[in-house]
Amino acid sequence: xxxxxxxxxxxxxxxxxxxxxxxxxxxxxxxxxxxxxxxxxxxxxxxxxxxxxxxxxxxxxxxxxxxxxxxxxxxxxxxxxxxxxxxxxxxxxxxxxxxxxxxxxxxxxxxxxxxxxxxxxxxxxxxxxxxxxxxxxxxxxxxxxxxxxxxxxxxxxxxxxxxxxxxxxxxxxxxxxxxxxxxxxxxxxxxxxxxxxxxxxxxxxxxxxxxxxxxxxxxxxxxxxxxxxxxxxxxxxxxxxxxxxxxxxxxxxxxxxxxxxxxxxxxxxxxxxxxxxxxxxxxxxxxxxxxxxxxxxxxxxxxxxxxxxxxxxxxxxxxxxxxxxxxxxxxxxxxxxxxxxxxxxxxxxxxxxxxxxxxxxxxxxxxxxx
Numbered sequence: 001x002x003x004x005x006x007x008x009x010x011x012x013x014x015x016x017x018x019x020x021x022x023x024x025x026x027x028x029x030x031x032x033x034x035x036x037x038x039x040x041x042x043x044x045x046x047x048x049x050x051x052x053x054x055x056x057x058x059x060x061x062x063x064x065x066x067x068x069x070x071x072x073x074x075x076x077x078x079x080x081x082x083x084x085x086x087x088x089x090x091x092x093x094x095x096x097x098x099x100x101x102x103x104x105x106x107x108x109x110x111x112x113x114x115x116x117x118x119x120x121x122x123x124x125x126x127x128x129x130x131x132x133x134x135x136x137x138x139x140x141x142x143x144x145x146x147x148x149x150x151x152x153x154x155x156x157x158x159x160x161x162x163x164x165x166x167x168x169x170x171x172x173x174x175x176x177x178x179x180x181x182x183x184x185x186x187x188x189x190x191x192x193x194x195x196x197x198x199x200x201x202x203x204x205x206x207x208x209x210x211x212x213x214x215x216x217x218x219x220x221x222x223x224x225x226x227x228x229x230x231x232x233x234x235x236x237x238x239x240x241x242x243x244x245x246x247x248x249x250x251x252x253x254x255x256x257x258x259x260x261x262x263x264x265x266x267x268x269x270x271x272x273x274x275x276x277x278x279x280x281x282x283x284x285x286x287x288x289x290x291x292x293x294x295x296x297x298x299x300x301x302x303x304x305x306x307x308x309x310x311x312x313x314x315x316x317x318x319x320x321x322x323x324x325x326x327x328x329x330x331x332x333x334x335x336x337x338x339x340x341x342x343x344x345x346x347x348x349x350x351x352x353x354x355x356x357x358x359x360x361x362x363x364x365x366x367x368x369x370x
Contacts, residue, residue: 210297
């Protein structure tokens with residue numbers, strides 16, 4: 001394998017309430033499938049208000065947490081010395097879509113693709129950054145598929161400034177959905193006549209992505225999160241946020257017939273989860289009716305810290321009539337070496353693992369938007 005010009009580059013996932021870093025080493029050999037070894041992972045919690053819905057409100061305070069996370073901690077970890085990273089643009093502040101454009105024998109001109117993409121981007125195109133990648137396909141001789149990605153310039157510049165102020169060089173900024181697909185969808189596996197979905201349930205947001213025809217086809221944000229459930233418990237049971245968080249973790253969606261406290265908590269969590277189920281059903285129906293080459297979703301893979309809630313996977317499986325299970329974010333490392341992290345802990349690192357997989361590859365030999 002050709003060596004990367006960005007040795008020990010890492011993935012960094014900056015979200016509203018946490019920052020997570022994963023650093024992988026590419027140990028692939030010629031004529032073998034890509035494989036990676038975990039070099040480091042770490043995280044730090046952020047106080048509420050520093051980042052809100054993906055918008056950095058207090059950059060200097062966020063910067064101090066990143067610097068702290070990169071530093072050594074005596075007896076626990078070494079400093080991360082690499083100055084190169086792949087970072088994410090938060091899902092609420094980014095957009096991706098697969099579009100069809102006329103196939104031409106002429107050289108594809110960037111300006112032409114951008115002009116077509118502007119018709120699909122939900123942001124003001126004059127204030128947005130737009131990137132694109134041709135997706136190989138032999139099914140239509142007259143048209144070709146192009147994956148477009150866009151984000152507001154102010155958001156991209158705020159994350160660029162933040163990371164560069166920490167002394168880091170940015171290899172790439174990409175939407176969360178692409179990083180999630182890279183870690184949660186089995187690499188190189190061909191899904192014949194079927195689609196897969198990834199449900200990322202985080203502390204402050206939930207997103208659903210649909211992977212079909214070897215590509216992320218559709219993403220949507222859903223009104224559900226760990227914090228939303230905790231707030232609902234606190235308000236409806238008239239308890240503190242701390243008590244609400246404890247009850248959410250203790251009971252989840254497990255019904256306790258003889259436990260009044262557990263029954264009351266279950267009622268609140270069940271109501272909130274029913275809203276999520278309805279929204280997932282709407283999203284799936286929209287996908288089936290608006291995408292001409294859509295296949296049936298045969299499995300929903302769950303990730304994100306709040307996906308660990310008791311019996312959530314079983315309730316979703318029953319109500320949606322689609323198997324829903326916690327995913328295995330480390331699977332695409334293709335390494336049998338045991339990783340010292342529980343399955344429940346791993347799903348909260350899904351985005352940063354996907355970013356790290358991209359960071360460990362040589363970008364000059366692999367242009368990877370997906």
